[in-house]
Amino acid sequence: MxxxxxxxxxxxxxxxxxxxxxxxxxxxxxxxxxxxxxxxxxxxxxxxxxxxxxxxxxxxxxxxxxxxxxxxxxxxxxxxxxxxxxxxxxxxxxxxxxxxxxxxxATVPACEATGAASQSGLPVCHAPLIGRDEAMAEITRALKGTPIVTLLGPGGIGKTQLGIAVARSIAATSGMDVCFITLASVDNAQSVIGTVAAALGVGRADGDVPLQSLVAAIRGRKLLVLLDNCEHVIESAAIICEMLVQASADLRILATSREPLRTRDEKFYWVAPLETPNVHASAKEILACSSVRMFLAQMNALNTVVEHDRSSLEMLATICRRLDGIPLALELAAARTAVFGIRKLVSELDDRFQFLTGGRRTAPARQQTLEAALDWSYQLLSVTERLVLQRLGVFAARFSLEAACNVAACGRLSRHEVTEAIVGLASKCFLMTTFDSKTKEYFLLETTREYALRKLHESEEADEVLTRKSTYLAPVYEQPYGRVFGVAALGGKPSMEPVAAR
Ligand SMILES: Nc1ncnc2c1ncn2[C@@H]1O[C@H](COP(=O)(O)OP(=O)(O)OP(=O)(O)O)[C@@H](O)[C@H]1O
Ligand SMILES: [Mg+2]
Missing domain, CATH: 1.10.10.10 (Winged helix-like DNA-binding domain superfamily/Winged helix DNA-binding domain)
Structure with a gap:
């Protein structure tokens, strides 16, 4: 306060x-x-x-x-x-x-930096960024020692908003110029170069730009480039980032992506979901969680009040937990709650893909519905990764690589192929990894699991995969969602380590 x-x-x-x-x-x-x-x-x-x-x-x-x-x-x-x-x-x-x-x-609005560093194209933030103070500090520190920092995480987790807040704060405090470049609507290597060049003031987005001109444009400038949405043009984005930072020691790149760039000079920052209340949280603990604060802030912006009685708070906690603390999902849920009420929202969580539609009219298409957010990443998976993902949907809790292979390696997929696909799915943010046990374990966020199960049931192999799961896994292995999801299951705060499965 x-x-x-x-x-x-x-x-x-x-x-x-x-x-x-x-x-x-x-x-x-x-x-x-x-x-x-x-x-x-x-x-x-x-x-x-x-x-x-x-x-x-x-x-x-x-x-x-x-x-x-x-x-x-x-x-x-x-x-x-x-x-x-x-x-x-x-x-x-x-x-x-x-x-x-x-x-x-914690964030500095455009007005404060007026007259100081330039903030070319940096969108103004209209709503406060909730629960990211620690992340901002960590990313700012990482950028001091590393030329490229990539913010990673599934769709709608808040990579762009966090990137903007960090960039704005750096511009205001260090005097560094900031240039915001979004690659969301770009789909080939030449357009990546053109878009970056145009943003840096060299030529037009649709024209051919020699890489040397780009290098000349950044040399000697103290510049932070926020390169947003790299995942669908990942190779071109990686090449251009590496080339630019090698040409200028004064350049920093903060990239956002659903997958690491995997360049030479890169650090990853895994953007964690907002904190969610655990099943037995007290009223005070529920209200202190960042996901709940964000949901309530959204409701407030929609002029809707959520009562603070025990039953409403428990429903709030359930929504935030079952939507995995993902800001986009919470934003869509808050809009639906404002129309239908919180009880209806809880009852529709099993049908979230039908119910959580109708995002902001001005949001990008991939953020208009919960399903679109997943579709955007799903279409970037290989055929094998898609097959393995739908099979892993049968796991309602953490699982080991061994268990995954037992269930998913069947038909034309070998254990080796399943292992490779798991590495890919983890690096593309479909699979979460736990860091807190001796053997590494994986799990799917509840929304990702629901998505995977839908794909499984649309295929013809649902019965076979479910049978394999009950044959190979002792029932005791499964834990209810409440104990699996939440802060502890993610191994505490996000890590700067490289992707876990590599
Ligand atoms: N910490 C936060 N506090 C409040 N709102 C947030 C927060 N993080 C994200 N949001 C809101 O959630 C929505 C999704 O965030 P954002 O666009 O940053 O996600 P993203 O990870 O970049 O998604 P994508 O992968 O689709 O690009 C936005 O409308 C944003 O305003
Ligand atoms: Mg984004």
């Missing part, structure tokens, strides 16, 4: 209190308040406000005046709390304090 005089604000929950009384604050007024808080007493310009609050529309200045007067009302008698800086903008005159320094805003 952040204190500004008599006013207390939670940026995560988007809530404002005056002496413990919750105020109703419209979402645009809150956006402006957030900008002022994050600017820590610096001037927030009108352009900053237009960019942050109305990014997609052109509105007149009177809109700012209306929203500012709502923000000023929050401060009541402290009517000098927000000072107008004539011809420029506004600033907060009361100091911002936090009981816990970790509550102070």
């Amino acid at each position: 952040i204190k500004i005089g008599r006013v207390t604000v939670s940026l995560e929950m988007r809530e404002v209190y005056v002496e413990d009384r919750l105020l109703q604050v419209g979402s645009r007024a809150f956006d402006i308040l957030e900008l002022l808080i994050r600017a820590e007493g610096q001037t927030v310009t009108k352009e900053d406000i237009f960019r942050h609050v109305w990014p997609k529309s052109v509105v007149g200045e009177n809109n700012i005046h209306v929203q500012l007067s709502a923000v000023r009302k929050i401060f009541g008698a402290d009517n000098h709390a927000i000072r107008t800086i004539s011809g420029r903008g506004y600033r907060l005159t009361i100091p911002v304090e936090a009981n816990d320094p970790a509550d102070l805003p």
